[in-house]
Amino acid sequence: MLEDEYDRDRRRLPRHLRSRPEPERPFAFELRPAVRTDMADVREIYNYYVTNSVVTFDEKRWTHRRWVEKFDHLSKLGLPFLVAVSPAGQVLGYGLVSPWTGGKSGYRYTVENSIYLGQAAAGKGLGRALLEALIAACEERGIREMVAVISDKGAEASVALHEKLGFVEVGRMGKVGYKFGRTLGTVYLQKHLTPVKRPSLLSRLRSR
Template identity: 75%
Template sequence: MLEEEYDRDRRRLPRHLRKAPPPEPAFSYEIRPVQAADIPDIREIYNYYVTNSVVTFDEKKWTIAQWRDKAAFLEKRKLPFLVAQSPSGQILGYALVQPMSSKSAYRFSVENSIYLGHAAAGKGLGRALLEALIAACEQAGIREIVAVVSDKGAEASVALHEKLGFVEVGRMGRVGFKFGRWLGTIYLQKHLKPVKKSRLFGR
């Protein structure tokens, strides 16, 4: 029997006799620190946003070498860099923090970044990653975490940060230009409660 014939016959049955469609597999993942093998997937996730959105102000795709350098930079400074991995080994998204500035007085403050692959959008992974990142930052002795978000196309990111206790502290207008239009930034900040003394930046 052809598939369309089967579907037609199924629709003719009384509703209580129809077989329910098979349930979709549960969305599951593990959040863990980044590993070297994750870099190609991370690059692909990020580069999609570089070429298709204004949520990042980067205009050129990142290379694997650039991502390896970034991961090494964050590891040296003991700053969290997390990934969400599916049971099949696919990297679904990542979250990291980096120094707000190279000036040493900023050593207890960081800027965060979270990006999800298409397969993970709208399933609560963004929140799970941000919660895990906040906890990792508190373990690392970080006191302030700041999100710098585009004022166009990133409404979901703003809402997520606010749900987890970030407060808008300022805006800058027309500071970026991408895809032929001017863009601004929204600054959100959250005060953390470190669980131990920090040794960030060798201090």
């Protein structure tokens, strides 16, 4: 039966007998601390951007081993590494902070954040939720400054999100990167954090 014939026949049916489209399920997720076994999914999310985007200047895909080493390093430092998971347990995105400028001791109260989302999770508020959780977790750890280094091309949504959450542009560097045959610059945004004493965010995430 042709599609238009099916539609005509459907309109002839009494309203109560017509099939109804299933309502779209609401987007749901849970934030929790990352664990080692999440690194396979984290790798796949990140490598998509390595091969398809200029939001990261990496040109070579990360291995699973490299992600596990990064996870272990951040865990040793006590820095937040969060994942967002679906009700079925699928990793939808992740957010982490790393030591600023490679971890020189004089920068110990400053971190750089990174947030990446799976393609199916983009545009649904997940990036904001991860960034808000990272900010809160860093404040609980006594971190005083958070910095974001964002590509000046192809990452306008990321710049806008950071500005909505109180980050201020503090500088730009032009033509410091090169990927996919074009030069790229970076935008630097910074947010002053207020260390607070309250129940651990990660403890609250684990208890949900």
